[in-house]
Amino acid sequence: MKVLEKSFYSKASMYSFFVVMILFFSMWIGTGQFTKVDYMLFGYMVASFIFFIGMTVRITAWTMRPATHEIIKRSIQNMKNRNRQKRNTKAIAKTLFDNIILQKYIFKRGIYRGIQHWLIAWGCIGSLAITFGLTFGWMHFRLVDATTYQMVVFGIPSISMHPDGLLASLVFEGLNITATMLLIGVIMAIVRRIKNHDLQVTQRPEFDLLPLYILLAMTATGLFLTISYKLLGGWMHPQLQLLHQITTVLFLVYFPFGKLFHLPIRPMAISVPMNYQEEPGVDTKKCLGCGELYSNDDQIADVQTILGKQAFDFQTKDGHQLSDYCTGCRRKIRVMSQLNMNSPLGEAAGPVQTNNGIHLPGFGRGRSEAFYDNRVKEERK
Helix, strand or coil: HHHHHHHCCCCCHHHHHHHHHHHHHHHHHHHCCCCCCHHHHHHHHHHHHHHHHHHHHHHHHHCCCHHHHHHHHHHHHHHHHHHHHHHHHHHHHEEEHHHHHCCCHHHHHHHHHHHHHHHHHCCCHHHHHHHHHHHHCEEEEEEEEEEEEEEECCCCCEEEEECCCCHHHHHHHHHHHHHHHHHHHHHHHHHHHHHHHHHHCCCCCCHHHHHHHHHHHHHHHHHHHHHHHCCCCCCCCHHHHHHHHHHHHHHHHHHCHHHHHHHHHHHHHHHHHHHHHCCCCCEEEEECCCCCEEEEHHHEEEEHHHHCCCCCCCCCCCCCCHCCCHHHHHHHHHHHHCCCCCCCCCCCCCCCCCCCCCCCCCCCCCCHHHHHHHHHHHHHH
């Protein structure tokens, strides 16, 4: 890989090249060697390529950060460890179910926020999946006979359905369903940000509100398209179609570079219970000062590696790292350092001596009579 990387400007450009080639090849398969390309989706296709290139660049830059790199490295190392397979499987399954599918971590902050975030998250995931599937030709529908539609996935015939059946309705109305979820979630988010005065103090319009407005414009124009051809006889359908394509292209191009980027990297949350969850007697870390268990072996090792890569020197005089001590002992070390004490820790169980032998002049001297005379004169005035 190192030799291959020299042929490109950077890692990001190399991975972007691979991603584009994979998309191109998958599109070649899905469209039957480009014989079933829908040119009405050309704008979406260009924006989708930009989306994947942007995501590749951002994720590459994100994984090259010292902290992210160490977490990924630790995750791969622990997944190869056979003694941790049960723990790894449990952590991955629990995190995916709780944090990704149900998103319990948001519901803990409030039911309203939980419902809002869940609708936006799964509305985005569903809309992106359907959009990419249709745009790149990964799936399309063909009419087998007068009463049967068939879904073709990468050129392979799959599900057959009656055009008036429940399954066909759910499949054909998939984008409308996800757009409705998005619309409800986005409106809830905008209302919350308008009415919540605490959020108004900390939020940034260009960072927090802009993605909501883009999502609102995209979902509203998409649903208006359905209303136009189903209820209004195609009224302004070409104009609405162009407007929806513009808002969708804007959304796809903006996605990798704004606040919405947190969506694809959220699955990295599995690394916390998989790598840094404490198990007594297995991977707990003892404080060098007081001997109490205070953290996880892997976590402390990764913290020290990350700090070293970022040129942060927290080494104590005894040759250990500050992170080898618990929070209480770190406070003692900090106090002793500020008081110019020689010992990096002293007696962990004993009291901290605050007398460092340094006395500031002036506080022990008696004041002259002139001081009191001047003070009496000022009070009389």
